[in-house]
Amino acid sequence: MIEVTVRVPAKVxxxxxxxxxxxxxxHDLVNVFHAVSLFDELTASEPAASAETLTVRVEGESAGSVPTGEDNLASKAARALAARAGASRGADLLIRKAIPVAGGMAGGSADAAAALVACNELWGLGLPLENLMEIGADIGSDVPFALLGGTAVGRGKGELLTPVETGGTFHWVFALADGGLSTPKVYGECDRLREAAGEEAAWPIASEPLMAALHEGDAKALGLALVNDLQPAALALRPSLGRTLDAGRDAGALGAIVSGSGPTCAFLAGSGTHAAEVALALTGAGVCRSVVTASGPVPGAVVAG
Ligand SMILES: C[C@@](CO)(OP(=O)(O)O)[C@H](O)COP(=O)(O)OP(=O)(O)OC[C@H]1O[C@@H](n2ccc(N)nc2=O)[C@H](O)[C@@H]1O
Ligand SMILES: Nc1ncnc2c1ncn2[C@@H]1O[C@H](COP(=O)(O)OP(=O)(O)O)[C@@H](O)[C@H]1O
Structure with missing residues (x-):
């Protein structure tokens, strides 16, 4: 095998x-992940330099804000995989980025998952998915889900996954923001806001209306059930997101929510046509850097060629 390309989705x-x-x-979580059709692509090739070197190149609009050294999550994942295999292995990794960076859509975790799948194949290791998920969980809490895809409930840090059957396809609109939000800062702000309000964090429980809406494929009910405990923190750190969410609601979205730690905002639509209408209205409202439509659920990291 000389090169392997893997396609990997974003999440909301x-x-x-x-x-x-x-x-x-x-933090202990109930994290209901949903993989959507906005993809990064990673190609792992046999290294052009010595057999043990790992290099990373990143292409795409936001490539400038992605580290290319040992901090790159794809590089970390490839090194962790080589260590697990007990061998010193190299690869040239090329990431084509479409998932917003530091956007709350797990783009870095997606690239780590893609690197695990690609290098497992390139190096002929043959490790099963569950082993890749264990290695991935040490790289980032969202990496196991990027490997699994679909819709799943994550418990613990988000790495203990139970797949959820959904009764149909859901249509989404994403408002991408200028700049990112740091995940640890958003969790820290969530703790700070709770402490200031004298609130104790309750033990997290999966929402029954949300699970029922997913099983039934009921977009209207799902829109009403969307909930993100990090949203107040993301809004406190980036107050302009309030206007973005309002603009999507005004445009008739069935649900409007900050995606994970933000600042991407996610809007649920009733159909592909409805998503295009909401996207057009959001673009016209001038409340974000750009707008993309996507659908979910889609599979996790898969070899594309
Ligand atoms: C918030 C979420 C929602 O899916 O993702 P994003 O929206 O940022 O993509 C995740 O919980 C982020 O997952 P991920 O980005 O993999 O985080 P990690 O690298 O594991 O952790 C980064 C930091 O986030 C905080 N963290 C993360 C997960 C968790 N269950 N509790 C936490 O408090 C910790 O401060 C940790 O040091
Ligand atoms: N392959 C990668 N893609 C994106 N970001 C990466 C990558 N590797 C490391 N990072 C770092 O991880 C941080 C969080 O990235 P990302 O996963 O895109 O955000 P989020 O956790 O909000 O979903 C970025 O600010 C970046 O510095």
Whole structure:
């Protein structure tokens, strides 16, 4: 095998219930992940330099804000995989980025997942998905889901996954923002807001109306059930997102929510045509950098060639 290309989706969180802060610095979650048709692509090739070097190149509009050294999550994942295989292996990784960077859509985790799948194939390791998910969980809480895809409930840090059957396809509009939001800062702001309000974090529980809406493929009910405990924190750090959410609601979206730690905002539509209408209205309202439409659920990281 000389090169392997993997396509990997972004996610939106349909429910993000943030529980208490744990001793390890993470929060216990109920994180209902949903993979959507906005993809990064990663190609892993045999290294042009020595057999043990790992290089990363990033292409795409937002490539400038992605690290290309050892901090790149794809590079970290490839090194962790090589260590697990007990061998010193190299690869040239090329990432074609379409998922917004630091946008709350898990683009870095997606690239880590893509690197695990691509290098597993390139190096002929043959590790099963569950082993890749274990390695991925140490790279980032969202990496196991990027491997699995579809719709799933994540517990623990978000890495303990239970797949959810959905009764149909859902249509989405995403308002991409200028600049990103740091995930640890948003969790920190969530803790700060709770403390200031004298609130104790409740143990997170999956929403029954949300689960019923997913099973039935009922977009209207799903729109009403979307919930994100990080949204007040994201809005406190980036107040302009309030206008973006309002513009989507005014445009007739069935639901409007900050995606994960933000600043991307997600809007649920009733059909592909409805999504195009909401996207047009959002573009006209001038409340974001750009607008994309997508649908979900879609599969996780898969070899595309
Ligand atoms: C918020 C979510 C929602 O899916 O994703 P994004 O919206 O940022 O993509 C996730 O919980 C982010 O997952 P991920 O981006 O993989 O985070 P990690 O690298 O594991 O952790 C980064 C930091 O976020 C905080 N963190 C993360 C997960 C968790 N359950 N509790 C936390 O408090 C911790 O401060 C941690 O040091
Ligand atoms: N392959 C990668 N793609 C995007 N960001 C990366 C990558 N590797 C490391 N990062 C770093 O991770 C941070 C969070 O990225 P990302 O996963 O896109 O955001 P989020 O956690 O909001 O979904 C970025 O600010 C960037 O510095």
């Amino acid at each position: 969180n349909l429910q993000l219930a943030v529980g208490p802060l744990r001793d390890d610095g993470f």
